[in-house]
Amino acid sequence: MAPVTAAGEEMYALVERLYPLCRSITGDGVRATLEIVGEYVPLRVHEVPTGTQVLDWTVPQEWNIRDAYVADASGRRVVDFAASSLHVLGYSVPVAATLPLAELREHLYTLPEHPSWVPYRTSYYKPEWGFCLAQETLDALPEGEYEVRVDSTLADGHLTYAEHVVPGQVPDEVLVSAHVCHPSLANDNLAGIAVAVFLARALAEQQPYYTYRFLFAPGTIGAITWLARNAERVGRVRHGLVLACAGDPGRLTYKRSRRGDAEIDQVLRHVLTDSERPHEIREFTPYGYDERQFCSPGFDLGVGSLSRTPYAGYPEYHTSADDLDLVSPEAMADTLAVCREAFAVLDRNRRYVNLSPYGEPQLGRRGLYDSLGGRSDAKEAQLAMLWVLSLSDGEHSLLDVAERSGLPFDAVAAAADALHGAGLVKA
Amino acid sequence: MAPVTAAGEEMYALVERLYPLCRSITGDGVRATLEIVGEYVPLRVHEVPTGTQVLDWTVPQEWNIRDAYVADASGRRVVDFAASSLHVLGYSVPVAATLPLAELREHLYTLPEHPSWVPYRTSYYKPEWGFCLAQETLDALPEGEYEVRVDSTLADGHLTYAEHVVPGQVPDEVLVSAHVCHPSLANDNLAGIAVAVFLARALAEQQPYYTYRFLFAPGTIGAITWLARNAERVGRVRHGLVLACAGDPGRLTYKRSRRGDAEIDQVLRHVLTDSERPHEIREFTPYGYDERQFCSPGFDLGVGSLSRTPYAGYPEYHTSADDLDLVSPEAMADTLAVCREAFAVLDRNRRYVNLSPYGEPQLGRRGLYDSLGGRSDAKEAQLAMLWVLSLSDGEHSLLDVAERSGLPFDAVAAAADALHGAGLVKA
């Protein structure tokens, strides 16, 4: 794993700030989150009204919550939203009632196999109310009457998402997406948001080739809303990466796009293999995060997903144990480093055409080749030029050349630059 | 192996009835065989006259035999057709003569490496007479004169074959073929005939999607005759299976079609692998049974071949030891079970097109998805729907979806039905 970096510490500090907020697929928690993110990178925030048709879906009512609790006969709050945003079932309808424990149980969610953890549960599209709590809390509740109160509103409003764009030399876009709908869960997905933010800042310093679009949106409905409202822009998305669960101590996991052989898939495999980090490459599945939407067969974008331990792969997943202890500056710094390495390759990965394809061009005449012949230790730079010339038939990218030749991508890209400078290849 | 079933016992009883008959590529033995088969499934019997041109071949004269023997000087029959139909060289021309053992030897066929077994030999296209006998019988014959008699006729007549059709919902056909030309050999191919018969009966109870055509015909010339007379129908054969050597104790062997990746090849591989039966998958060879004809390059049908121990793969092959002891109800029941499993998959294996391919359709609204979110244990039925939606691009069949996802074919097919019912996919 990469050493602790200033960026690692800054990402962790951002996660700490975002952690207490109660996010959901709509509402003020999302807005507060985006406001903080906007302190790091300029955001364009979009508000889409309830009822808007987005592909096969409809933007739901906006949910906001002020307070929620279960109190015992003595008035003591035995489950309290103020202690953790996880305690309330996401999108709970308002309720104010007193009822016996037996009836209350139908609205309580626990994790019997982890009795001290609070689960994360939602009911976005079916009107319900409920509380999530530790099994051991539930076990300690005596029979009797309990007061329950959810002080929430479900009303016409808006769905909120935001975009940040790092302009490039061409309008072709790379889409980087992180979901912002999960409440107090650190790895899923505050770590993903933090890595996206610092990746954007790093790219902005580089005058990249591609235009990089960062999307901070609620999962599923947010991605669907963005796709519905950007029918034209979608055609410009050449590559993409969904960032999720980016800060836990597990090894890196890259999940391929649905295409399986998109350029982003090749780049991530190359960079992860080349870096000698422990990692796993997974085939696409139509389950997980917003790659589900970007890779749906009608769009079928070249969008992969980078995580550390992936979706549902660690016990703390979607529980109160996905907290600030689970994520670390080191892990986030490592995820960020891989993203930067990958985009450094992707951004320079071009297909060239050899303009002197009949025989080798005389490189020596152009100062690109040693004048002393007979030596058996050809230099990497010269080999790289010969490889670029050999494979620059419009079919092979520079990364293909690097992988076929076994030469470092940087050497191949430098050779392509030299040949381009000599007028021997064109992009 | 599957437990003994009623069908296993019934198949064995059918084999027992057919065993004594003297079959060949033409003649009354074939007719008697088809008459018995016709008691189990209705048959349409075809009689094709001698001299009919069929592709590159000509229907030969019809051969019938009443008696044949070799008798010693005392008149004792030392080789007797009445004891086994194998004793006469198939298609022997008539002969009545007395000749010394030295001359007779040129017409005798034995298996020196299995001295107690009688080989099966034929001479369809070269006029010959001859006897097959055990090496130890031959060794015991004293020198001297022997009377030989083959009371056969070779005369213009007919080639006989039969078809049984299980009607389906579409005119596209699945061809199941078993050769009926071998005399008293139990595994090759009375077991194949028996499995075909009981497979037809099982399919008839199911209102299948495809139309299933069962062909009972003599090997090579029978398949060629059917192909020659069904030029139009051949175009409707989408899939096919040749059944042979279906009753011995060996493990199942599937031989791929010449195409190698026909749908039937995928189905059999899937079902055999999935069933965890010991089995072998072989590449196509242009040698074996009537897949030679169906897979000839002009037709190149998607027809594979299922056997237990395949063609020429067991010592008893084409000898008197391929008898009623070599085959068992259990083995035939097991072969039948695999055929039924395979056709259950094949018959439901369709390519669908996702009618809502942009993003995921909202399954929850249609009652197809859990309303409670956040859980990490997605249900198989929901996963299967997401997979079908993801891969229903007209390219992937349901079996492709099952293999890609690792989900059971039944779950995938059920998901496709559910999505079809909701109007989300079309076939």
Place this chain on the structure above:
Amino acid sequence: MAPVTAAGEEMYALVERLYPLCRSITGDGVRATLEIVGEYVPLRVHEVPTGTQVLDWTVPQEWNIRDAYVADASGRRVVDFAASSLHVLGYSVPVAATLPLAELREHLYTLPEHPSWVPYRTSYYKPEWGFCLAQETLDALPEGEYEVRVDSTLADGHLTYAEHVVPGQVPDEVLVSAHVCHPSLANDNLAGIAVAVFLARALAEQQPYYTYRFLFAPGTIGAITWLARNAERVGRVRHGLVLACAGDPGRLTYKRSRRGDAEIDQVLRHVLTDSERPHEIREFTPYGYDERQFCSPGFDLGVGSLSRTPYAGYPEYHTSADDLDLVSPEAMADTLAVCREAFAVLDRNRRYVNLSPYGEPQLGRRGLYDSLGGRSDAKEAQLAMLWVLSLSDGEHSLLDVAERSGLPFDAVAAAADALHGAGLVKA
């Protein structure tokens, strides 16, 4: 390795004769070499004037050398061209001077890691003078003044190369190429020249199908010159092989063409694997010998390269230790044997079309099949015919048939001949 053969001894004798000559990319050393080769096979010698544009290159001035030495203060020649043609830097400009050792050092080339060996070095395209010598010779030189003399000429003249053609039944060509520009280096490439010569003689005795063109030309500039002057002929080159380093004791190494799956690649892999010789198959790299030019992306010919220990793969490479002891009659005979086996396959490797593709043709009627049926030991010749019929769809070559069936290529080719004779297939 193959036993010593008369050809092995003759090839070694040819190498011995060629060894002392001082070859370079132009000049009388090349002419003398071709004159000797011309005693074995008739050559057409081409002289291309200095200044001729050839693809991206220009034919350089012609270099000739009569004498060169470094002499010490006493007049003793401490480095002497007369002792070995390697002692002078190839293409040295003339020089006559006296200078101190310190200054002389800048023009001296040694191999510190092999102190007794003399390196081979050139400076074709940058005007330089220099000497190559053993490190231990250099170490023994006292400080002081030295007389240096290179009695060479660099002047307008010609580049010389030669061709030998073995006429075939069709104008489609197989190109066999060996570079002739290296001075006193036995394995690189006198052994390659010798194998090419004796391969040509062997082919001439066989009335081959293809026209075989043998090219003896200086490396790089010679191949480029030939390509530039034979734009039309290049289109006829169906297959090719570059021969280099053909006589050392190492195992055989075949380097694939850039295409990677050209017919020559398949043939060499098949023959090397089939022969059970230790060998290595390498992927194409754009570095090595003249396959660099023939496989440049504009031409992309199906040209591979056969060596024993390949380019830069042995310590003696491009040093005085690549001498007559490094190469052997046995090794050259073995390389020649593989070439002959490979071209025997290549020359007969055709794609046939089955003219009777619907069902099997009745081979028995044509005397091509046993009349006795029922036996389980089908003969190789009959199996080969069935395989040729099955795969003769215009897509599969006879070598494909051999590899798919596991039958020997000779059996498959004989079957194709028999079927062709019977009018059942056409080429």
